[in-house]
Amino acid sequence: MYAFNYVSPKTVRQAASALAKAADDGKLLAGGQTLLPTMKQRLASPGVLIDLAKVDGLSGIELKGRSLVIGAMTKHADVATSEVVKQAIPGLAALAGEIGDPAVRNRGTIGGSIANNDPAADYPAAALALNATIVTNKRKIPADQFFTGLFETALEPGEIVVKVSFPIPSRAAYAKFRNPASRYAMVGVFVAKRGGDVRVTVTGAGASGVFRAPALEEALKKRFSPKSLEGVTVPATGLNGDIHASADYRAHLIVVMAKRAVAAAIAK
Amino acid sequence: MTATEIGAPVRRKEDFRFITGKGQYTDDINRPGQSYAYFVRSPHAHATIKSIDATAARAVPGVLAVLTGDDLAADKVGGLICGWMIHNKDGSPMKAGAHPALAQGKVRYVGDHVAVVVAEDYATARDAAEKVVVDYGVLPAVVDMNEAVTGKTVIHDVAPDNRVYDWSLGDKAATDAAFAKAKHVTKLHIVNNRLVPNAMEPRAAVGDYDSGTEQFTLYTTSQNPHVARLVLSAFIGIAPEHKLRVIAPDVGGGFGSKIFIYAEETVCVWAAKKVGRPVKWTADRTEAFLSDAHGRDHVTDAELAMDEKGRILALRVKTKANLGAYLSTFSSSVPTYLYAPLLSGQYDIPAIYCEVDGIYTTTAPVDAYRGAGRPEATFVVERIVEVAARELGQDPTAFRRRNFVRKFPHQTPVIMMYDAGDYSASLDKALEMADYRNFGKRKRESARKGKLRGIGFSAYIEACGIAPSAAVGSLGAGVGLWESAEIRVNPVGTVEVLTGSHSHGQGHETTFAQLVSARLGVPIDQVSVVHGDTDKVQFGMGTYGSRSGAVGMSAISKALDKVVAKGKKVAAYVLEASADDIEFKDGRFQVAGTDKSLAFGEVALQAYIAHKFSGQELEPGLKEGAFYDPTNFTFPAGVHICELEIDPETGVTTIERWTAVDDFGHVINPMIVEGQVHGGIAQGVGQALLEGARYDANGQLVTASYMDYAMPRADDLPSFQVGTTVTPCPSNPLGIKGCGEAGAIAAPPAVINAITDALGHEDIAMPATPQAVWKACQKAARKMAAE
Known part of the structure; x- marks a missing residue:
């Protein structure tokens, strides 16, 4: 780890101003589950770490009308065990309970996960499938416009994720196939049904991060059942290939995981 | 409290210390004035070193020294060694390239050691290491063994086709003859995948030098500190043995990877004198992946010949073994004498012939890893036997049973006498x-x-406890593989066991104490086990090859026999009887057929106060040692x-x-x-x-x-x-x-x-x-x- 300066703002406004002051050299620290290991490996070397831990009002879970709103600094473990989340979107609680390991879940945050947009992270799949709105200190960004590429988001310099608002679906579930080594999602599929709309999103597999799978969505709109996905295929183009899984294998697993997610969504 | 019996599932004595964070591992050791080493490692698999410019690194505040292979050469520090000589089929010796602790002129794998930066703290050493400018002339990497043996790219000049040896074991003519009359032959191509050892504790070293006494001390993560001292002294030439103390304190797993004498600990102990300060190095996990000796990595073609009933007639095996970029301490023996002699498995196989090519590649050195050669042999035998049974339409258990060795002792065609x-x-x-x-x-x-x-x-089947010294010596080992033990009985009857075995997770502090408790009748808590320090234990061969029980404890057993024999003599004087009439049972020395007896502790005290016998008749004290060499x-x-x-x-x-x-x-x-x-x-x-x-x-x-x-x-x-x-x-x-x-x-x-x-x-x-x-x-x- 290289030397860096550390600031601990108390409000979002102070955090934003520290971030602006640091210009390109500043980095927000949420749960630190990606950033700190990366810094230890000397692969990241921010000059200023702006720790969000003491910023008021960034954590918490509440129902607002027909939406579930989760503060950016809410830890995965809190989402996983929240009765509110389990009632409103059980598939989201289950997803949070399968992120990393207990240590990660008790430090890592939803805001950090979404803002980092790791191509193998779980939350982006949920945010995109549930058509969430990412609320920042400046504006509201629909998930459709938020995830723009590998580790890339629509966030502008100085912009801080404050909370994420999830419209409550009628059915939703996540099925993850873990990388045997890292146990990150090698293929993670989130399915969500709200009214006549069905969304199927895929994480872990895409060369440019999370994406929607239109062929699966169309098939499930006809009938929301694993059987609807029999014989449906996903093209391997644009998918990652590595020592753990070729693009073809990932393409195959997307359909398998989608079926399992649908089965889980129906069972709930 | 009473004695603990052999066979009792006693809880491990050492676990309290380990699970409460009280273990003392090498990285927990800090010496006054300690500095920190960080190694500059090659980013290339294969390259010449045209120049090393350490000017900028030396200028970093807090940097004490930047040392390279030239400094090692100037100090006449020898290279790392391979301690097992293998001979080719034609009788000529294997071709071992030089293995300097810091590269001299060339690097041969990613992670190879190029220079060391010693600084006041770890972060400074690491920062400065990034400022060492190395001008590399990049050469082609050679990863694949088939490509290596073409010799298009030569890794060590001494081995122009990158073949360290071509070795064989068994009777080729008899094997070929058996195949000629076989009714069925099963063939199998087998890849035994390369593994990274991954002990929980990464390797570490602290080198220390006392200029007043000219005494070196090396604390390190070793499975065999005496062997480390022997190699560092006699071959690498750091210091004579009596001026070099090696301490392997608590060690968090080894699996073979901590048998070997590596570049880093060699450099730390050498640099301690050079810099005039203790030098510590602790590997991070990436360094462990890159530079710990890896395991396995064989490619094998095997053939099994059978008669019409499915009786095995012969086994023919041809193996290519990847040895990496340098020969590690015991690497040459793993795919040869620790491998081919196990190819008979549990079966009565009349003829076996095995050829092994050991091959250099531009990858990390490969050496013993839990099982060392025997997993590779077992994989060959148990896979081909299973496939043969399937091909013959026989139940795999019936097929095995038909071919099991039934009479013992059984001489296999590949050295071993079961x-x-x-x-x-x-x-x-x-x-x-x-x-x-x-x-x-x-x-x-x-x-x-x-x-x-x-x-x-x-x-x-495996061969453990390696092994009779004369036997391994005849096969090319550079050392004997006996073990030593010393039993020190204190005047009040507590016991210290000094052993040349080393515990790095095996539970010796419990098992060895259990043996002593059972044999001497003293409570297990009154027995302590001392190991891992060349100043405390006179000599020992260490722990690997599942040998601590069979060899290490046998040495303890032999020393215990001597303690009991001496105790009988002491008891005889005290009880005024003949030593021949003294029986030792359940922790008491008793005159046979009488109720006259003494507890073990009483005899210990009598041995030390020596009031009841003259020193001319019997030496005072109760301390016995033994060296045990298995048969x-x-x-x-x-x-x-x-x-x-x-x-x-x-x-x-x-x-x-x-x-x-x-x-x-x-x-x-x-x-x-x-x-x-x-x-x-x-x-x-x-x-x-x-x-x-x-x-x-x-x-x-x-x-x-x-x-x-x-x-x-x-x-x-x-x-x-x-x-x-x-x-x-x-x-x-x-x-x-x-x-x-x-x-x-x-x-x-x-x-x-x-x-x-x-x-x-x-x-x-x-x-x-x-x-x-x-x-x-x-x-x-x-x-x-x-x-």
Whole structure:
């Protein structure tokens, strides 16, 4: 780890101003589950770490009308065990309970996960499938416009994720196939049904991060059942290939995981 | 409190210290004035070093020194050695290239040591290391063994075709003749995947030098501190043995990787004098992946010849062994004498011929890793036996049974003389425990759920306790493989056991104390075990090859015999009887046929106060030592059965049942032994399903972190059903065979045999990852469709 300066703002406004002051050299620290290991490996070397831990009002879970709103600094473990989340979107609680390991879940945050947009992270799949709105200190960004590429988001310099608002679906579930080594999602599929709309999103597999799978969505709109996905295929183009899984294998697993997610969504 | 018996499942004495964070590992040791080393490592697999410019690094405040291979050469520090000479088929010696602790002119793998920066603190050393400018002339990497032997790119000038040796064992003519008359021949191509050892504690060293006494001290993560001292002294030339103390304190796992004498500890102890300050180095996990000696990495073609009834006539094996970029300490022996002599397995095979080519590549050195040669041999034998049974349409257990060795001692055609065993007994018990009878029913139940169920067997044998010194010497070992022990009885009857074995997770502090407690009748808490310090223990050969029980404890047993004999003499004076009439039982010395007796502690006190005898008649004190050299290897053997289920949709393999029946001879502490079996199976399952070190064509280690190198986790494993059979080992006084490596040796073929049973074809390599199994399922489906 290289030397860096550390600031601990108390409000979002102070955090934003520290971030602006640091210009390109500043980095927000949420749960630190990606950033700190990366810094230890000397692969990241921010000059200023702006720790969000003491910023008021960034954590918490509440129902607002027909939406579930989760503060950016809410830890995965809190989402996983929240009765509110389990009632409103059980598939989201289950997803949070399968992120990393207990240590990660008790430090890592939803805001950090979404803002980092790791191509193998779980939350982006949920945010995109549930058509969430990412609320920042400046504006509201629909998930459709938020995830723009590998580790890339629509966030502008100085912009801080404050909370994420999830419209409550009628059915939703996540099925993850873990990388045997890292146990990150090698293929993670989130399915969500709200009214006549069905969304199927895929994480872990895409060369440019999370994406929607239109062929699966169309098939499930006809009938929301694993059987609807029999014989449906996903093209391997644009998918990652590595020592753990070729693009073809990932393409195959997307359909398998989608079926399992649908089965889980129906069972709930 | 009373004595602890042999065979009691005593809880480990050392665990309190370990699980409460009170262990003292090398990195916990800090010497006054300590500085820190960081190594500049090669980013290239193969390159010449044109120049090294350390000006900027030396200018960093806090940097004490930047040292390179030139400095080592100037100080006449010798290179790292390989301690086992292998001879080629034509009798000429193997071709070993020089292995300087810091590169001299050339680097040969990614992670090779180029320079060391010593600074006031770790961060400064690491920052400054980034400022060392090395001008490399990049050469082609050589990763593939077939490409290496073309000699297009030469790694060491001494070996122009990159072949370290071409070696053979067995009778070629007899084997070829047996094949000529065979009714059936089974052929198998086998890749034994390369593994990274991954001890929980990474390697570390603290070098210290006292200019007043000219005494060096090296604290390091070693499985055999005396061997480290011997090599550092006699071969590398750091200091004469009496001026070099090596301490291996608590060590957090080794699995073989901490046997070897590496560049880093050599440099730390040398640099301590050079810099005039203690020098500490602790590997981070990336350094461990890059520079710990890796394991396995064989490519083998095997053929098994049988008669019309399925009796094995002969085995012919041709193996290419990747030895990496340099010969590590014992690397040459692993694919030769620790491998081919085990190719007879549990079977009566009249003729065996094995050829092994040891090959240099631009990858990390490869050396012994839990099992060391024996897992590779067992994988060959147990895979080809299973395939042969399938080809002949015979039940694999019946096929094995037909070919088992039944009479002991049994001389194999490949050196080994099996001394004792009952292979059918282990198989019977394992089949019963595994409920083999109802496997078909379980397979049908799995099929109803859309799953493929398979069962696989592994009737392994290994040679442990290595071994008689004269025997290994005749095979090329540079050292003897005896063990030493000293029993120091204190005046109040407490006992210190000094052993040349080293505990790095095995539980010696408990097991060894248990033996002493049982033999002397003193409570186990009054026995302490001292190891890992060359100033405390006179000499020892260390712990590897499952030898601490069979050899280390036999030395203790021999020393205990001497303590008891001396005690009888002391008791005779005190009790005014003849020493011949004194019996020692249950911790008391008693005059036979009388009620006159003394407790062990009373005799100890009498030995030290020496009031009842004159020093001319009997030396005071109660301290005895012994060196024990075994008469043979030991031969643990057993049967492991793996039953698993494959999800053909994803390729995920789930182990449903694991049965292990092992014959370890007599067992001192069954709980510790069972733990060793569990750990060994976990590592074996890791090799079979998860682990595999992969280099790309440029010689970069692709699997250099846990993001890409898959270690087994608890949820990859089932609950193990573990049983034992016992045929005492006749080659040592305790009847012990050794248990440390059995699981890692037995497990991989059991898993792959089960997977291939489920698939219905043999085309799967380790690690059988979900992707590999899924692909193999596609092939099985095509095969079924075609039928």
